[in-house]
Amino acid sequence: MSHTFALGIGGAAGQGVATPGDIFALILSRRGLHVNAYNAYQSIIRGGHTFLTIRTGVDKVENLGDGIDLLLPLNQDTMDRHLRLLKAGGACIYNADTIKPGAAADGVQLCALPVSTLADISRNKVAQNTLALGAALSMMGVGFQSLESVLKAQFGKKGEAVVNENAGIARAGYEYATANFKPFAKPLPMTEKRYAVLSGNAALAMGGAAAGVKFYAAYPMSPSTGVLHWMAAHGRKAGIMVRQVEDEIGVVNYTIGAAHAGVRSMCATSGGGFALMSEGLGLSAMAEIPIVVIDCQRAGPSTGVPTKTEQGDLWQMLGAAFGDYPRVIAAPLDIGDCFTLMPEIFNVTDKFQCPGIVLCDLLLSEGRLSVDPELLNFNPPIDRGEMITSNGDAHDEYLRYKITESGVSPRAIPGIPGFTHTVSSDEHDENGVLISDEYTNAGKRRAMMEKRMRKVQGIEAMVPPPVLEGPPDADVTLIGWGSTDGTIREARALLAEQGITANQLQVRWLVPLHGDEIVRILGKAKHTIIVENNFSGQFARYLRSETSFVPNGNIRKYDGEPFMPHHIAEAVREQLAGETTLSVPTHEVMV
Amino acid sequence: MATINIAQPKPMVMADLKGKVDPDWCPGCGDFGVLAAVQKALVELQIPNHQVATVSGIGCSSNFPGFINTYGMHTLHGRSLPVASGLKLANHELTVLVTGGDGDGFGIGCGHFVHAMRRNINLTYMVLDNQIYGLTTGQTSPTSRIGMKTKSNPYGNCDTPVNPLTLALSSGATFVGRGFSGDQKHLTELIKQAIQHNGFSFLDIFSPCVTYNKDNTFQWFRPRVKKLEDNAEYDSTNWIVAMEKATVWGDEIPIGKFYETNDIPTLEETEPVLEAGPMISRDLYIPADVAKKFVEELM
Ligand SMILES: Cc1ncc(C[n+]2csc(CCOP(=O)(O)OP(=O)(O)O)c2C)c(N)n1
Ligand code: SF4
Ligand SMILES: [Mg+2]
Numbered sequence: 001m002s003h004t005f006a007l008g009i010g011g012a013a014g015q016g017v018a019t020p021g022d023i024f025a026l027i028l029s030r031r032g033l034h035v036n037a038y039n040a041y042q043s044i045i046r047g048g049h050t051f052l053t054i055r056t057g058v059d060k061v062e063n064l065g066d067g068i069d070l071l072l073p074l075n076q077d078t079m080d081r082h083l084r085l086l087k088a089g090g091a092c093i094y095n096a097d098t099i100k101p102g103a104a105a106d107g108v109q110l111c112a113l114p115v116s117t118l119a120d121i122s123r124n125k126v127a128q129n130t131l132a133l134g135a136a137l138s139m140m141g142v143g144f145q146s147l148e149s150v151l152k153a154q155f156g157k158k159g160e161a162v163v164n165e166n167a168g169i170a171r172a173g174y175e176y177a178t179a180n181f182k183p184f185a186k187p188l189p190m191t192e193k194r195y196a197v198l199s200g201n202a203a204l205a206m207g208g209a210a211a212g213v214k215f216y217a218a219y220p221m222s223p224s225t226g227v228l229h230w231m232a233a234h235g236r237k238a239g240i241m242v243r244q245v246e247d248e249i250g251v252v253n254y255t256i257g258a259a260h261a262g263v264r265s266m267c268a269t270s271g272g273g274f275a276l277m278s279e280g281l282g283l284s285a286m287a288e289i290p291i292v293v294i295d296c297q298r299a300g301p302s303t304g305v306p307t308k309t310e311q312g313d314l315w316q317m318l319g320a321a322f323g324d325y326p327r328v329i330a331a332p333l334d335i336g337d338c339f340t341l342m343p344e345i346f347n348v349t350d351k352f353q354c355p356g357i358v359l360c361d362l363l364l365s366e367g368r369l370s371v372d373p374e375l376l377n378f379n380p381p382i383d384r385g386e387m388i389t390s391n392g393d394a395h396d397e398y399l400r401y402k403i404t405e406s407g408v409s410p411r412a413i414p415g416i417p418g419f420t421h422t423v424s425s426d427e428h429d430e431n432g433v434l435i436s437d438e439y440t441n442a443g444k445r446r447a448m449m450e451k452r453m454r455k456v457q458g459i460e461a462m463v464p465p466p467v468l469e470g471p472p473d474a475d476v477t478l479i480g481w482g483s484t485d486g487t488i489r490e491a492r493a494l495l496a497e498q499g500i501t502a503n504q505l506q507v508r509w510l511v512p513l514h515g516d517e518i519v520r521i522l523g524k525a526k527h528t529i530i531v532e533n534n535f536s537g538q539f540a541r542y543l544r545s546e547t548s549f550v551p552n553g554n555i556r557k558y559d560g561e562p563f564m565p566h567h568i569a570e571a572v573r574e575q576l577a578g579e580t581t582l583s584v585p586t587h588e589v590m591v
Numbered sequence: 592m593a594t595i596n597i598a599q600p601k602p603m604v605m606a607d608l609k610g611k612v613d614p615d616w617c618p619g620c621g622d623f624g625v626l627a628a629v630q631k632a633l634v635e636l637q638i639p640n641h642q643v644a645t646v647s648g649i650g651c652s653s654n655f656p657g658f659i660n661t662y663g664m665h666t667l668h669g670r671s672l673p674v675a676s677g678l679k680l681a682n683h684e685l686t687v688l689v690t691g692g693d694g695d696g697f698g699i700g701c702g703h704f705v706h707a708m709r710r711n712i713n714l715t716y717m718v719l720d721n722q723i724y725g726l727t728t729g730q731t732s733p734t735s736r737i738g739m740k741t742k743s744n745p746y747g748n749c750d751t752p753v754n755p756l757t758l759a760l761s762s763g764a765t766f767v768g769r770g771f772s773g774d775q776k777h778l779t780e781l782i783k784q785a786i787q788h789n790g791f792s793f794l795d796i797f798s799p800c801v802t803y804n805k806d807n808t809f810q811w812f813r814p815r816v817k818k819l820e821d822n823a824e825y826d827s828t829n830w831i832v833a834m835e836k837a838t839v840w841g842d843e844i845p846i847g848k849f850y851e852t853n854d855i856p857t858l859e860e861t862e863p864v865l866e867a868g869p870m871i872s873r874d875l876y877i878p879a880d881v882a883k884k885f886v887e888e889l890m
Contacts, residue, residue, distance in 0.1 A: 029890065030890075194890055195890070196886050196889035196890050197889055197890075198889045202889070206885060209877055209882075209885075210877070210882070212875035212876065214681065214870045214871075214873055215677065215680070215681050215870060217677070234885060235864060236863055236864055237881050237884075237885075238877050238881060238885075239864060239867065239870075239873050239874075239877065240864070241680055241681070241862070241864050241865070241870050242864075243680070245673065245706065246702050246703065246705075246706040247702060249670065249673070249702075249703075250673040250702075250703055250706070251673075253666065253667070253670045253673035253674045253677065253703075254673045254674070254676055254677035254680075255677060256666075256674055256677065257646070257664075257673065257674035257675060257676060257677025257678035257679075257680075257681070258677035258678065258680060258681035258870070259677075259681075260664060260674075260677075260678055261677070261678045261681035261682040261685075261870070261871050262681070262682065262871045263681045263870050263871055263873075264875075265677070265681070279667055279670075280667065280670070283666060283667050283670075287664070287666075373886050373889075373890065376885075376886050378876065378877055378879070378882035378885075379876060379879075382875050382876075384875075413871070414641075414644050414662035414678070414682065414685055415641060415642060415662070415682060415684065415685055415871075416641060417639070417641040418641070419641070420640055420641055420660050420661055420662055420663075421662065421663070422610075422611075422645075422656045422657050422662075422663030422664065422665055423663070423664050423665070424657070424663075424664075424665040425649070425665060425666055425667055426649075426665060431611055432611070432657075432663075433611050433612050433657060434654070434657060434665070
């Protein structure tokens with residue numbers, strides 16, 4: 001990754017952190033820069049502490065990095081907590097009337113804004129935010145016009161007077177900074193590119209829409225609610241039926257009902273809601289009705305930490321619903337991948353008539369990333385699998401669960417003459433009749449079990465194994481899954497600067513795992529370390545259970561915050577030095 | 592293997608609705624009568640069986656879909672209504688019947704029951720109420736009377752029973768009725784009306800369990816049930832009257848259509864997304880101009 005610039009804005013919930021955040025993100029993406037943003041917050045509507053990090057650069061910004069270059073504290077608390085994130089060359093712009101600066105590192109510029117002399121704070125409550133915004137852009141080397149046009153877009157609906165007032169305040173901040181503060185050493189570059197900036201939840205919803213989803217049901221639960229919000233706001237235009245229902249048990253069963261009618265159908269939730277859906281997942285598998293369930297992980301167990309991230313639901317996914325059945329589980333690697341994964345997983349679940357799980361997490365769901373609009377392809381390949389949607393010619397007795405070599409039986413959609421049948425959660429014969437309706441025939445039970453489980457081989461052939469990235473003979477191989485992808489990549493770059501070569505095996509498809517290929521790759525590694533955002537090493541335990549593979553070490557984090565690249569790099573160094581085999585990095589700042 | 596004649600030019604007869612297997616209910620079980628009445632109702636209404644979906648939960652009564660030749664779904668204990676609602680909303684041209692037991696509907700599925708009614712989706716929900724858990728061999732159900740002795744309450748039940756009718760009326764069901772498996776003619780008529788009603792219809796149907804409920808038997812019900820239809824004065828459009836009637840229980844137990852309103856639109860009628868026809872008939876891809884706007888919003 002080339003040079004990046006990161007800024008942090010912090011304040012109490014309700015102090016208006018989001019608006020400058022949105023304005024920065026828009027200005028940066030319209031400048032042709034990539035952005036990655038993450039808002040650390042708590043489960044309260046007012047008060048507490050919210051800290052938004054926005055990192056930008058010419059290349060794709062794959063993670064939030066290790067520090068910030070610019071701090072905009074909207075209250076004293078933010079100043080106290082975050083000032084130490086600034087290194088030489090960094091700056092902090094603050095309201096001199098209300099906030100006292102702390103002790104900053106050498107070379108950090110403390111920029112005091114005389115807010116009450118620059119703006120009429122009795123008229124405009126967020127004047128300090130707007131002044132700081134203007135001042136920041138001046139120091140970043142961004143022309144004032146780009147701020148003006150974004151303010152127009154942001155406040156245009158409230159009328160010209162509001163736009164002008166805010167533009168006036170922003171200009172005062174801009175000009176004050178030009179006259180009094182030292183600009184950053186490198187002004188923000190500009191490119192001809194234009195990016196779309198979106199959250200993982202919007203990407204999941206849009207990916208579903210692109211995959212042809214026509215039915216979406218939900219019950220609100222952080223951090224998955226954004227999927228519902230996108231669907232609810234766009235469902236009418238997209239031709240998607242969106243329903244908020246009574247609970248997650250209802251959600252999964254509505255989803256199954258709609259899927260059985262023949263439409264692509266999905267739902268999203270977080271760990272607690274997923275637990276309620278578990279029995280429904282078994283129904284989807286047994287009745288062979290394909291659905292996709294998104295689980296946006298938050299820190300558990302139980303209600304846990306609703307606004308913090310974790311990769312702690314893997315074993316719930318692996319063990320969801322009783323009995324053996326084919327399932328697919330995939331973890332998107334970044335926010336763009338939240339979009340692209342949806343049509344891919346639907347093609348697998350439709351082809352193999354089984355449930356699919358997208359294992360996302362709060363970091364991606366609620367984070368925001370710039371992506372090339374080309375990546376948001378609303379015309380992806382769609383394969384609905386073997387479906388009977390018209391009566392066609394005369395045919396033999398229709399067997400919904402016909403025993404086939406692939407394990408897949410053509411699926412007739414209700415409403416077609418000549419194909420009436422009953423699908424069932426009870427074990428059944430090829431024609432759908434419950435096996436317990438005659439006598440429980442052990443032979444039939446075994447045949448149906450084997451038929452369903454034969455799909456596993458087909459799924460394995462359809463889904464690619466992970467590939468090793470980086471120098472093949474690296475000193476260390478880092479193994480991660482899902483959202484840690486970009487952070488591990490940057491940690492490798494940090495290590496390279498320190499003379500340690502690292503490569504990376506990032507797992508996207510968790511089930512099927514392609515254990516043999518993973519073991520083949522890892523067999524050649526000099527030193528293996530599994531990196532994951534949970535306490536017990538859920539992926540490490542899974543990999544071991546599937547392959548007997550045990551890594552040389554583990555890096556785990558379960559404090560609710562995502563990894564920063566230096567956490568991983570430092571842990572690798574201590575492990576290569578033989579100091580430990582389990583590193584649990586400490587999150588240095590409280591957010 | 593027999594070849595199926597897919598064209599159905601002939602009128603549908605009872606034999607067309609026979610399931611792949613005969614019901615395995617205990618001889619004399621009330622559920623036989625309900626099955627026959629549903630089949631008769633469909634024949635009399637001439638709704639082609641391929642346009643009918645029968646969705647159930649789990650229980651003796653929930654084995655129903657396997658015994659009638661329609662598109663069937665035998666789902667999870669208590670979950671018939673959400674599955675049926677999703678099915679109906681994705682293809683609202685289907686006639687969707689929902690069947691199950693009192694445990695299925697008023698116990699484990701009670702939350703869905705209440706919410707399904709307030710949505711007024713055009714479903715016909717028939718609870719084969721035997722005041723007991725049949726399939727699990729005779730435990731107390733939400734409609735078991737106080738004092739009833741069962742395997743799970745050998746000293747007698749002390750929980751007040753649910754009144755399915757008042758619950759349905761207060762939850763917004765737009766058609767509420769009660770039938771008795773022992774009165775075929777009356778039940779068939781009632782089911783026909785429920786199917787024809789445009790909105791959520793709920794029927795609580797006494798369907799005695801001859802094996803595990805020795806209290807509420809056919810003999811017990813027969814002298815007690817009194818048809819509302821026999822009273823020319825009864826006004827089934829009056830919700831207050833229906834509420835009152837629904838609380839009558841004892842020597843006289845009213846059956847029939849308690850309440851019907853056609854003043855409330857169905858969810859299918861009010862949901863704008865359905866203006867373009869059933870979800871199932873839509874293009875898989877979103878129109879390019881709409882998709883383009885979705886992306887532009889983010890830039
Ligand atoms: C989640 C779950 N809990 C419990 C059961 C066991 N179970 C099956 S049927 C049933 C009760 C059946 O009673 P009812 O719904 O009244 O139907 P009936 O058999 O009386 O017709 C129970 C408890 C189950 N299948 N699933
Ligand atoms: S146990 Fe009762 S409800 Fe079940 S089939 Fe027998 S008689 Fe009917
Ligand atoms: Mg019962």
